[in-house]
Amino acid sequence: MVKWIKRVLLGVAVILAVMIAVSAWGWWRLRAKPDWYKLSTATAEQREAAAARVENKFIAAQNWVAAARAREARALQNTPGTRTPAQTSPGAQPAAGAQPDAADSQPFTVSFTAEELNAFFHKWDQLYGWEDRYSKYLQDPAIFIHEGRLILAATLKDFGAVVSFHFQPRLTPEGNLDLDLEQVLAGKLPMPDAMWSSQKDRIEQSLREHLPAWQARAKMDPSSGAPNQSLINAAMAKLALHALNHEPSAPVLFLPQVSGPSLPVKLVGVKVAGDALTLTVEPLTPTERGELVQRVKQPYHPLAIAKGD
Numbered sequence: 614m615v616k617w618i619k620r621v622l623l624g625v626a627v628i629l630a631v632m633i634a635v636s637a638w639g640w641w642r643l644r645a646k647p648d649w650y651k652l653s654t655a656t657a658e659q660r661e662a663a664a665a666r667v668e669n670k671f672i673a674a675q676n677w678v679a680a681a682r683a684r685e686a687r688a689l690q691n692t693p694g695t696r697t698p699a700q701t702s703p704g705a706q707p708a709a710g711a712q713p714d715a716a717d718s719q720p721f722t723v724s725f726t727a728e729e730l731n732a733f734f735h736k737w738d739q740l741y742g743w744e745d746r747y748s749k750y751l752q753d754p755a756i757f758i759h760e761g762r763l764i765l766a767a768t769l770k771d772f773g774a775v776v777s778f779h780f781q782p783r784l785t786p787e788g789n790l791d792l793d794l795e796q797v798l799a800g801k802l803p804m805p806d807a808m809w810s811s812q813k814d815r816i817e818q819s820l821r822e823h824l825p826a827w828q829a830r831a832k833m834d835p836s837s838g839a840p841n842q843s844l845i846n847a848a849m850a851k852l853a854l855h856a857l858n859h860e861p862s863a864p865v866l867f868l869p870q871v872s873g874p875s876l877p878v879k880l881v882g883v884k885v886a887g888d889a890l891t892l893t894v895e896p897l898t899p900t901e902r903g904e905l906v907q908r909v910k911q912p913y914h915p916l917a918i919a920k921g922d
Contacts, residue, residue: 645800646775649759650766653731663732670723674868674894677721678876681896682838720881724891727758761885762795774800776809780856782883789861790852790880817857820850821913828910838902839874840867847909848877858915865905866894877905 655663725733734756738744747754754767757777766777781793797804806813824847831844840848845867855862867875879901882893897905 647766647777647798647801649757649764650755650775650777652753652755653728655728655732660732660735663726663729664736667725667729667733670725671868674721674723674878675876678868678878678896685896685899720893720895721878722882722891722893724889726888727756728888730756730890758885758888758890763885763890776804782885784864784880784883785861787861788864788881790864790883791861792852792856794856794859813857817854820854824850824913828912831906831909833902833906834874837874838876838897838899840877840905841874844906844909845875848905851909851913854913860915863905863908865897866892868894877902 653660734754750771751767751769754765757764757766761781763780763782764777765780766775768774769776775798777798779795779798781795783791783793785791797806797809827843827847827850829843831841831847833840833844848863848865848867852862864880865877866880867877869875877897878894879897880892881895882891884891
């Protein structure tokens with residue numbers, strides 16, 4: 614009887630020891646920083662130079678868009694019976710014989726390194742005071758490119774750990790943009806959707822609450838093709854909702870301008886390799902710009918991309 618009791622106690626002690634070891638290992642993995650999580654040590658001058666490189670790339674892209682729009686306008690003006698872009702509504706179809714679809718425009722390819730993206734974010738963070746909004750919840754947000762993945766990471770204050778979102782963006786065979794949220798990590802531990810579902814639900818609820826107001830005010834200038842901020846907000850909100858639900862979205866991005874409204878373009882290529890994110894874009898045709906406005910105004914439904922969302 615005594616031997617049996619000793620064996621039971623020994624077994625319980627072993628189980629407790631294993632549980633403590635597993636808990637300690639899990640706690641260490643939770644608190645540990647991933648190997649790729651190395652915050653920039655660039656000086657202010659180096660960050661400024663990197664941000665300037667990004668701005669120059671955006672300027673080059675904007676000049677390319679402007680040239681495509683100029684060819685589009687000339688095509689409309691040179692076609693009898695057509696109206697100029699200033700007279701054409703966002704959803705209007707070009708007249709028969711007109712070819713203002715920028716078909717003669719070569720796609721534009723641009724690459725950004727993680728250093729450049731972080732420097733550009735830091736500059737806009739300082740300009741618009743974004744830190745005042747997120748500092749209560751997280752610190753040191755940063756963008757990383759590692760093993761073919763685009764990673765958004767930050768230290769969550771309440772959680773006390775680095776939480777990271779790992780994306781592997783790609784275009785589907787149908788040409789839609791799939792950000793492909795592969796995994797979420799807390800430290801070095803994978804976080805299944807169920808583990809951060811409450812945070813995900815709060816983000817999704819906030820986006821859904823703001824989306825109708827943005828959609829109601831969304832519009833695009835018929836002459837320049839420039840969207841207002843509400844249209845951009847609505848389009849990006851729907852992109853985020855699709856990404857959170859592991860769904861593809863419309864392949865439309867907005868090129869930010871140093872001054873003036875952002876310009877919509879069609880994404881036709883995306884690659885994450887080495888230390889760079891490479892994007893290939895084409896200008897939107899008048900028809901595609903009209904479709905963009907209509908699509909943005911449609912209510913969000915999961916998997917609605919199959920119906921043109």
